[in-house]
Amino acid sequence: MFRATLKSLLARKLRLVLSGLAVILGVMFVSGALVLTDTLNRTFDSIFSDVYAATDVSVTAKPKVEVSEMDGEEVSAPLPASAVETIKTQAGVRSATGRVDADGARVIATDGKVLTSFGPPRIGSNWTGTDEMMEIRSGRGPEAPDEIALNATTAKLAGYAVGDRVPVLTQQPKREFTLVGIWGYTGGRDSISGVQEVAFTTPVAQELMLGEKDVFTSVTVAAADGVTPDQLRDRLAPVLGAGYEVKTGAQLSAEDSASLKEGMGFFNQILLGFAGVALFVGIFLILNTFSIVVAQRTRELALLRAIGASRRQVINSVLVEAVVVGMIASVLGLLAGIGAGAGLGALFSGMSGGMDLAPIGVPLSAVISSFTVGILVTVVAAVMPALRASRIAPVAAMQDVATPDRPLTKLTVAGTVVTAAGAAALGTGLFVASGDSALYLILGGVLVTFIGVALLTPLISRPVVSLLGRLFAWSVPGRLGRLNSGRNPRRTAITAAALMVGIALVTGVTVVMDSAKSSLKAEAARILKAQIMISGDQGGPRPPTYDPAVVDRAEAIPGVRAAAGLYNDLVAIGGERSYIAATEDLSRLAEAYGTTAAKLGADQIAVSAPEAAERNWQAGSQVSIQTSRGEAHTYTVSQVFTEDTLPGSIILPAEAIKGFGITQPVLGFIRLDDGVAVSAVLPQVKALVADSPEVSATDQQTFVDSQAAIFDQIITMIQILLGLAILIAVLGVINTLALSVLERTRELGLLRAVGLGRAQTMRMITVEAVVIAVFGALLGVAVGAGMGSAVARALKDDGITQIVLPWDRMGTYLALAALVGVIAAVLPAIRAARLNVLNAIAHD
Amino acid sequence: MAATNAGGPVAARAEEIWKVYGSGEAQVVALRGVSAEFGRGRFTAIMGPSGSGKSTLMHCLAGLDTVDKGTVHIGGTEISTLGDKALTRLRRDRIGFIFQQFNLLPTLSAAENITLPLDIAGRKADPQWWDTVIGTVGLKDRLRHRPSQLSGGQQQRVACARALMGRPDVIFADEPTGNLDSRSGGEVLSFLRQSVREHGQTIVMVTHDPVAASYADRVVFLADGSIVDELANPTAETVLDTMKRLDTPSDSVML
Incomplete structure (x- = not known):
């Protein structure tokens, strides 16, 4: 039995590759996210252990307002210079250095623009000489108030050399300094992880970065010989009292690294979210493929049953196939994910101005989750077809292969119930409930309605596909294509549903974002009377x-x-x-x-x-x-x-x-x-x-537009990322068409025999693809617009006062779907046109 | 031997055609220099045991397969040199097909299946001819049905009507009764003969059933890729006798 399964598996390589691709992409996202996180985590660990390598103990003042770095909130809490003196006098202290160290020293480059940074801070500090990590590359440290030193990364990015005049923005407006020195770090590094650094003399740093005289950000304390950092910390803490935090370098390194990792968590969530979408769409694709495979193997499976295979064996034979496909897809997805993780890591380090990336590693969690997700998704998608396979009566082996379309009653009832439940939740959330419960009801209702509509797709497909097809029914190939697309509502529906998911999400996000944008613009126009704005x-x-x-x-x-x-x-x-x-x-x-x-x-x-x-x-x-x-x-x-x-x-x-x-x-x-x-x-x-x-000065309209631009950016991002889901759906359309061509070999042969030309054959297949794709997109746009409107309505209290349906964008999505159909049809159409007429009509 | 038409105009002609499949040891010669003529307005049956090359001959005549050597003419056109486009047009406009498996499109109604070749060609059926054909095949009240709602005999009659509707130069029928019971088969065959007798249609039919062959005006016998015998105005008995003779060792056959 097992061997028979494997044999039939190998016989359908192409189809399995297509359905496997969806799993590969999903797994790629999962493992890519994990590989990237692992690599970045190790990178951060090594960066911070470097940063604090020369620090035994560091003393800071407790912040006046609790902040978390994850929210991007930076608040400095200065400590008085007297604290440095106090620390110096304690036993076990070899030296104590007051440090000024604050984000916000922005160098204006030679081209007149402020050096930007995605991620790493732009630190302004006081020059306290070099430690064992630092090395002077040229010049010396700043000694006079109008002198500064830059780390090599900053100097290179801004294009300055020793002796140049360098304008710097700080807590105070632009001020010019003479660059007297450039420093780097051991191992030939220009900076630690791309951080831009400007070093002033201590009083200047205090004035510019902290806005006060005689204060520091922290005190770096070196332990006397024979005193461990831990001992030193325990000695200093009680002396300084509750207003101060005393930590060892190792502690700080771990804390800073942890908080950065937490910040990266968000990025990870996004990747995993898209993995989820890819896998969700993939389930449709695999379900469809296995359903078709089972339908095509009806005779074979019935024969197995007739010669004594049990139902369980038939189920197992389908599931084994799923496991093998899932396993292969997981391996490939894992490999692709490692590549993607490495690529993203490199991109990340490039964007942050030359962060030294730790070597790419493959954590065990990536391997385990790749296989779990890949195999689980495939097997789950194959369960229904497997059960169906087991219900094939042995007598089917003797009958003609034609599998009649099963009635849609059960599916329709289920779909109606689910949709009704979702709609009820939505309605309650929109019109009855209020506050948080309303939001949850609406979001839940949206999700449930989504599933309900997916279940109803086969039912909807009949009238809609037939109607859509009429657009193309002006020629014989068009008419035949239209009839073919309405032939198997389930298959059409599942194929279209895969496309629906991606397009519905994109449309939904677009509706919410456009509504937000238009609300913002309307609000701004209403309340903003200033004609000129200064902003950045x-x-x-x-x-x-x-x-x-x-x-x-x-x-x-x-x-x-x-x-x-x-x-x-x-x-x-x-x-x-x-x-x-x-x-x-x-x-x-x-x-x-x-x-x-x-x-x-x-x-x-x-x-x-x-x-x-x-x-x-x-x-x-x-x-x-x-x-x-x-x-x-x-x-x-x-x-x-x-x-x-x-x-x-x-x-x-x-x-x-x-x-x-x-x-x-x-x-x-x-x-x-x-x-x-x-x-x-x-x-x-x-x-x-x-x-x-x-900053720049702009008129009111430009200001409002630039404030609203963020929404367009979000839409673009979502479009790009969900393009992946749509790509998977395209694979689904190709798969379905390829199978249709295969199944209808005899018909195609007949058509060619009675005079249908190659071009006409291709047109027929293309129409079928376009009808399926446009149907999916139409559903997606409709469902997305509905969901988006509901969500926008739910966010009314958060300032979305208008609901805007972006007709132009929705039209574009439909047009794109038609294009997708044409592209998906290319290979199957060529295959159909190349069909050998003789083979197609020859009797068995 | 060459099977020549006993005078009269020729609808299809094969001259010294060879067809070889595979190469080396696996080489199979399907047709070895077959020459045959099929008269216009005649019902010709091609017979022979399995593997004799009778289907290959028909496929080559109908432009579904290419010949390795020799020429094929449909009417005055030499088709052995035509490309796919011209062949497609030839099949569409001048040739009709009837297959063993009926080969109807399940998505189309009986009427739509019948007009399919005309629709593809962008032509309209002649209403008078339509009535004649539909009347002859007796499908008047079945025209709106889908193939799945028709019996095998009815489906084959739809296929016959489809082949006849465009008034092609030649209709090629490949075992048209192979999937039918004898009564339905008889109906289809008399109907084909009727179209030859009354409307001057040319039909070339491949079969291995002596009874089916007996409906033809003439039977051509193939064995091992060559024409070995032919029979005019056959009956089931004379066909059967000839077949029996051909089955016995070839040296006893009188050619």
Whole structure:
């Protein structure tokens, strides 16, 4: 029995390769994700053990606002210079060095643009001499206030050599320094993992990076001979007290590495998500292939039954086939995944400016999950066909091969019940329930409806395919193709359903994103009265900032009615982290924003009505706010403003800004006098921000468009990634067509014999493919639009006020599907056209 | 020997055609220099035991297979030199086929199957001829049925109607009664003979059934890739006798 199975397996190599491809792609994603994570994890481990190699113990101040690196929040917590002196006097301390070390030192390259970084921070630090890891490449360390040194990566990227004047953006506006030295790291490394570093003299670093004199970010402590880092830590901790954190280098290395790994987890989730989609679509494909294989082998299986094989043996013979296919696909998928993981790793290290990647390794988890996923998916998909195979009556061996189409009753009932349940959940979520439960009901309803529609596909396929086919029925080949596509509703449906999944997801995301985009634009048009905006694209954890002096100078431009800057910070209010805003003068901000508000006193804040309601504040409430730096301060709520009349929900006075993590404005609003043209003022504002290369001045429309651009980026990303699911679906269409051609050899022979030309034969197959593909896309677009609208509706409270159906994009998806059909038809059509007429009609 | 048509116009002609399959030791000579003529308006049967080359001869005559040597003419056209496109057109416009397996398209109704070759050619059926053919095959009330709703005999009659509808120069029938019971087979055969007698249709039929051959005007016998005998106005008995003679060692055959 086993040998018979293997023999028949080998006889259908091509078909199994096609269905196996879906599994290969899915497994590739799974193993690729795991290989990449493993490689990056080891890379991070080695980076941080390098970073802290020269550190026995490090002392930092406890942050005033708890932050997590995963959220991309950077808050420095400076410690006073006196702490360094205290540490120096302790027993067991050989040396203690105060260090300034903060993200946000942005070098302006020779081309006038700020050096960007995807991931690694741009560190500004104080020069404390070289340690055992560092080596001077040329020049020396900075000694005068206007001198800096750069690490070799930064110097190379920006194109500077020793002696050049280098402009740098920090907590303060652009300042120029003379480059006196370039350093690198042992082993010929230009930097550790692509981090850009600028070293100032200690006082300059304190002023520029921390905004205060005589403070440090941390103290690096070296242990005296005979004292271990652990002992030193245990000695220092009680001396310094609860306001400080004392950790060994090894501890820090492990912690930093862990937090970066956590950040990478997100990336992994995406990869695994797409693996899920690929495998989900793959199940359709495999299910279809095995169903067809079983249908074609009806005679063979019936014969096996007739000569005494048991049902169980028949089931096993199909399942063994599935296991073999799954196993081969897993091996290939694993190999492809290792390649993909290595490729992504290289891409990653390239993007982060030359991170030294650890050698690619294959963790056991990748191997295990590849095989588990690959084999499981294949076997699950083959269970139904296997059961069907076991129900073939032995007498079928004596009958003609024609397998009548089974009635769709059961499937239809199941599909209707599931769809109805999903629709009910959706309806309840949309119109009855509220809050979180509504969201869950809607999301659940969407998923259940999705499955229900998939079950109903065979039923829907009959009328829709027949209707679609009429578009092509103007010629004989077209008519024949149309009839063929309606011939086997189940097969057509499953093939189309695979395509539906990908297109529905893309359409759904597109609907949500377009709705969000259009809502955002409408909102902006409604509330934003400033004609000129100063803003930049955020490329890392640190938002782009500009020189605060720009605001006053902008207001001085003739024709400007008001100009205001907006500052942001992460603060703690009652122990809870929140984002707040601040401005120089609230009345000016209001004017620039197109509303009115009174100036805030030094101890006053303004709060939006919904925020006040949520926090249970009224005008006059006393609120303690701890900004990133400085001391906690108690403010009085002096104004409660209507939502959207001012930017942000909690606005602090100008006096609070010095305690912010970033003391420069991130946004600027400029409103013009009535009748003044934007074009008359914009160039002057542009000139003002010329020294702040991270931001640009734009008119309102450009600003709104650039804010909305993120949604288009997300759509593009989803389109690319789900293109994979569509690729798998194309394989499904090819598979189905190839099988149809095979099954209909005799018919094709007859058609050729009675005069159907080769081109006409190809056209017939192509029409069949296009009809199936367009049917799938049509379903996908319909289901996707429905799901997307439901999700968008569910997010109403989160600001999606409009639901937009992107007809142009949906039309494109349909057109693409038709193209997909044409492409999928190429090989089967050629095969059909090349068919030897004689073989096709010769009797057995 | 060459089977020549006893005078009259020729619908199809084979001249010294050779067909060889495979090469080396596995070489099989299917046709060794066969020459034959098939008269217009005549019903000719090609007979012979399995492997005699009778199907190959028919395939070569019908432009379904190429010959290795020699020439084939349909009417005045030499087809042995035609390419796929021209052959396809020839089959579409000038040749009709009837197969043992009926070979109807399951997706099309009986009527659509009958007009299929005309539809492919983009031609319309002549309404008068349509009525005649449908009347003769007796399918009037079955035209809207799908093949799966018809009996074997009915399906073959649809196939006959399909072959006749385009009034081809020649209809090639390959064991048309092989899958039918004797009564249905008889119906199909009388119907074919009727179309020859009444409408002047030319039919070439391959069969191994002496009864089927007896419906023809003339029987050509093939053995080992050569024409070995022929019989005019055959009956089932004379055909059977000839076959028996051919089955005995060849030296006793009087040629």
